[in-house]
Amino acid sequence: MFSSYDVIVVGAGHAGCEAAHAAATMGSTVLLITMNMQTIAQMSCNPAMGGVAKGQIVREVDALGGMSGIISDKSMIQFRMLNRSKGPAMWSPRCQSDRNMFAWEWRKTLEANKLIDFWQDTVNEVLVKDGRITGVKTTLGVTFSAKAVVLTNGTFLNGQMFIGEKVFGGGRTAERSATGLTEQLATLGFEAGRMKTGTPPRVDGRSLNYGLMEEQLGDEKPGKFSYTDTPSLTQQRSCWITYTNESVHDELKTGFEKSPMFTGRIKGLGPRYCPSIEDKINRFADKDRHQIFVEPEGWDTVEVYVNGFSTSLPESVQYDALRKIPGFEQVRMFRPGYAVEYDYFPPTQLKSTLETRLINNLFFAGQINGTTGYEEAACQGLIAGINAHRNVHEEAEFTIKRSEGYIGVLIDDLITKGTEEPYRMFTSRAEYRTLLRQDNADIRLTEKGYAIGLASxxxxxxxxxxxxxxxxxxxxxxxxxxxxxxxxxxxxxxxxxxxxxxxxxxxxxxxxxxxxxxxxxxxxxxxxxxxxxxxxxxxxxxxxxxEDYLSREKQNAEKLDRWENLTIHPTFDYDRLGALSFEGREKLKRLRPGTIGQASRISGVSPSDVSILLVYMGR
Structure with missing residues (x-):
């Protein structure tokens, strides 16, 4: 254990693990600080990786030299390639994971890297001098120095958990929240907000009647995420599908008056595309049933994840409603679902490297940036870890363009458009999704990962x-x-x-x-x-x-790249351009786009504003 490091990573979730692995693999000394050494790489929500667009992200992380694909392959219990009936741009790998094995494989990987040290504690202050990060301070009063710091705090910043009328501090079940850091960052000039997420109850698989459900098998020839020689899956566990009904909905409605969502106790917005069950039956009152995915948590456990039943209703209401779902008549519940409200920092305060604009060498990655999902977090951690290392060693920044990967689409969306609800990746967000397929991520990105010393x-x-x-x-x-x-x-x-x-x-x-x-x-x-x-x-x-579609997309991507290659100096004085619209000037001054391409995608910056910038730059 040293008192000074090249890079400190705060938080050991999916973003923190990828950040620590990337920086250390490239040669930086890294300290990974986590509140609990037993929950490194914990799958806080569903035990699965990949899915529509998310599977493409995992393959891109793998292609660059990250570990999420390898860890997923080592711990999967089922594999499916989604959307096979559609075009290849939509094919998306997804695996059901063994929750404990996934976390254990990540911990073994990190511990095997001699440049990574660990410290169990909570960071409540970042140390800054002359606008540059110098280290962190923990609740134990321990100070660590660093040349770069990556914050990947997940849902723990001032986290509050809700089950019916019960409210208690925490960022995840049985784990306390992190306090003090948001308040300190606010004094440094950062803008903060609140978001909400949730998770369903976990139940005893021995109490379920699978004969009343539809079996969901894995692929006959299961694939993998990683382009490396990870082991192939030789046996698989089934998942199951069942449905809610009007009796379930009526039971859930009895708890609405105690729902923290409907009574206003939760202020933050939740994920639009993964709503709670009470939100679904309220918003889609015309639907008489909703799909429930019954997912095993691993090879050697009876614990089952009830996907599609996220809720923060009172536990008694959850239990009574579950027992009206076909196959759940005799269900025994391990623990109820709950909602979590937490602090995040609008990502428009970041550069394309995920370094903050206010503090040099301070990086944000994961849910702190307003995203949701393991995959979205992992790719941000990877990019932040790469750039933390490169900043420390005075090397050029590393970024992925929108035309090069879903990772580039995600980060560009965050820093140019921001988000007021948990951001989730979809194939529809990518203009060039026929180019950005899951089968060619290695062709697109491995050379980049190899050039920076991450891919082997x-x-x-x-x-x-x-x-x-x-x-x-x-x-x-x-x-x-x-x-x-x-x-x-x-x-x-x-x-x-x-x-x-x-x-x-x-x-x-x-x-x-x-x-x-x-x-x-x-x-x-x-x-x-x-x-x-x-x-x-x-x-x-x-x-x-x-061939014809790909050719057209490549031509369009090349046109976009011309603007992406036109850089704007970070200190550019937009007030000098009197012809800019008032809104465009204010947005450009606040968001400080790095290129003309980024400027063109900012809401409120008009095509005429872009033309004025191009004329000024001599193009």
Whole structure:
């Protein structure tokens, strides 16, 4: 244990773990401070990783050299590729995780890094001198010096938990809140707000009647998140689906008068796309049922997560309502659901590196920035950890553009638009989602991770091998001619028009009726085709079938990049440009965009304001 470090990371959730791992892997000495060493990388809500858009983020974190994908692969109990019936831009990997195994694998990974030290305590003050971070002070009165600090406090800043009319301090069940830090940051000039999140009750799986539910199996051939050689899943646990009904809704309504959401005791906004069950039946009164996902918490536990039943109603109301759900008639509850209200700091106070504008080398990552979700937190922690290290070692900032990854979309949305409710990533937020697929995150980002010393040589070489494999296979397919007699019977069986003359395999693959599910049947008929790895084949087929869409998106992304490459000096005097609109000038002065591209996405900055900036900059 030392008293001085290159980087201090406050909080050991998903953001804190990725930040500590990244900074230490790149060569910084790191101190990870957590309130409880037993809850490192705790899955506070559902025991799962990935999902729509979130799975793409996990793959991007992995491609850059982060650990969330590897940890997920080591601890998953079920894997599903969501949205297979849609286009590949929508395919999203998701896994059900063993909650305890996930946390344990993360702790082992962090402890294996000799540049990471640990300290169990609560930080209640950051130390600042001449506008630059110099360290932190804890509730035990211990002071640690640092050249950079990353705050990843999650839901703990002045956290309050609500169950019916009961209110008590805490950021997570059985864990106290962190006080003092928000107040001190406010004295330094930071703006703070309040947000709300919630979690459902946990129940005893032995008390459930699965015969009344729909079984949800994992994929027959389960995939993985990581591009490395993590172990494949050989057995899986089922999840289950059931539904609420009008009796459940009527029971829940009996507790509305004691609901902290409806009585106004909770002021912060909750996640729009993951509402509590009471909010759902109140807002969607025309719906007579809502889906409930019954998710096991691990391999060796009977604890079950009731996904879709987040609530802060009195525990007796929760219990009585649960028992009216099919399959839950004899349910035994381990602990009730609850809501948490906590402090956050509007992310428009940050640079694209996640460094704060007010204090040099102070970084925010995760729910402190107003986001929700393990994946959103993890990618922010990764970027903050990378840039904390690079700042300390006087290296150039590291950022991801919107056209390069969902990580870039998320951070750009936060710093240019801000958020007044918990931000969650969706594929619809990305303009170039056909380019930003889950299958090609390594091609897009591994070279960047390798260049900064985070992704390993082995990762980089594996990516090059895959990229070259795709290029080689594409050329083979372009040059391969196929005879009608070799494929016509198969084409007719697929309700596809037969060939009348010898044709190109490349053109044949573009037919919409020939998809990922039946492609192997066609390729098996092609003589002298070289052996192909499944990963290379999948990406090659996607690139061929969506060539026109990808080409257009690349052209649009290149146009966007021209503005992204036009930087604006941090001290630019917008008052000198009298032609700017009043609102545009005020927003530009407050948010200080780093590029013309960022300026164009700020609400209130008009196209004419952007034109004025371009004219002034000589473009």
């Amino acid at each position: 040589q082995e990762r980089y070489e594996k990516m090059i091998q895959k990229r070259d494999g795709v290029a080689t296979l594409t050329e083979v397919i372009r040059s391969t001619k196929i005879k009608p007699e070799d494929v016509n019977n198969w084409l007719l069986s697929m309700n596809s028009s037969p060939l009348r003359e010898k044709g190109s395999l490349y053109t044949l693959l573009k037919r919409p009726e020939i998809d990922q599910e039946n492609i192997y049947g066609l390729l098996a008929l092609v003589p002298n085709l070289p052996a192909i790895g499944e990963e290379v084949l999948e990406q090659t087929i996607i690139e061929i079938k969506y």
